[in-house]
Amino acid sequence: MIDGLDVKDFKLDKNELKIEIEKLKNELDVSIVAHYYQKDEVFDMADFKGDSLELARWAAKDEKEFLIFCGVGFMGQSVKILSPKKRVLMPKIACCAMARMIDGEYYDTNVAILEKAGIKKEDIMPITYINSSADVKAKVGQMGGMVCTSSNAKMIITKARESGKKILFVPDRCLGQNIAKGMGLQSCVIGDGSDPKDSDIICYNGFCSVHQLFDTDDIAFYREKFPGILIVAHPECKVEVCDQADFVGSTSQIIKFIKEQPLEQKIAVATEFNMVNRLRKENTYILSSSKPECPTMNETTLEDLYNTLLSIKEKRFDNEITISEDVRKWSYIALNRMFEI
Secondary structure (H helix, E strand, O other): OEOOEOHHHOOOOHHHHHHHHHHHHHHOOEEEEEEOOOOHHHHOOOOEEEOHHHHHHHHHHOOOOEEEEEOEHHHHHHHHHHOOOOEEEOOOOEOOHHHHOOOHHHHHHHHHHHHHOOOOHHHEEEEEEOOOOHHHHHHHHHOOOEEEOOOOHHHHHHHHHHHOOEEEEEOEHHHHHHHHHHOOOOEEEOOOOOOHHHOOEEEOOEOOOOHHHOOHHHHHHHHHHOOOOEEEEOOOOOHHHHHHOOEEOOHHHHHHHHHOOOOOOOEEEEOOHHHHHHHOOOOEEEOOOOOOOOOOHHHOOHHHHHHHHHHHHOOOOOOEOOOOHHHHHHHHHHHHHHHHO
């Protein structure tokens, strides 16, 4: 509220909005965090920036009463799972397309498919990528499974295989298949015609719409145009893209790898545009003929951030994240199993 007017009543430019956001942030007991894929204007306002797991862990330790999470829905849920007493609000509860591809009902349906194929439920060890809803994490926790991230998926799968059970990996088929191939394991995707009993890792048929944009034709183009260029890919990319990449890693691992390269080294990167664009301006290219922006990550605007802060001041608490205690409990168990490893 500025002089009795809501920001919706008139248009502030970005600089004016940033000033008002800083004023409210200083006035209220609130921290702001932003994922690497957020727009620059939102990203710049955050007290802490990182990937989904880094943000959840930082936020859980933050002592302020309120947290505004600039990201997508499952990320805000992860903070609430780890720190239930914290008030978590999101400027936009945008839903990650991959996370939306699976819910509790779909999860149960795919377990039933494996049972019908001759794999007993008690012989399944589920692992869910952190890019999933609290409901799915809870289902996994109840079956003795755990959460993983793109950076620790190999470690988590290695530990899970000690159970001697079949790994059910949800929801990202590409991450599951890439990890399986790197470990020399057999994988399949549910519904692809394969017999799941023949596979070590059985993948749910989900994917990241952004990372599906990258193709081997793009790699061939850049290698021909710039001999000696390094190809860097996120493991959510297709298996054939990761096979041809010089480095495959999580968001944080990609950032570290690129920062370690000399500026004269040309690099083509297969991940989200906003993160790559702010990382290194020189000799850095996007491995796609189109602009690979995550549509849901880009929903959050400065106006949304301002209005969320205003809702705290006016005690409306717009877009506050809530999770039932039963779901939170089992989601926490699944997450905590990862942390213990």
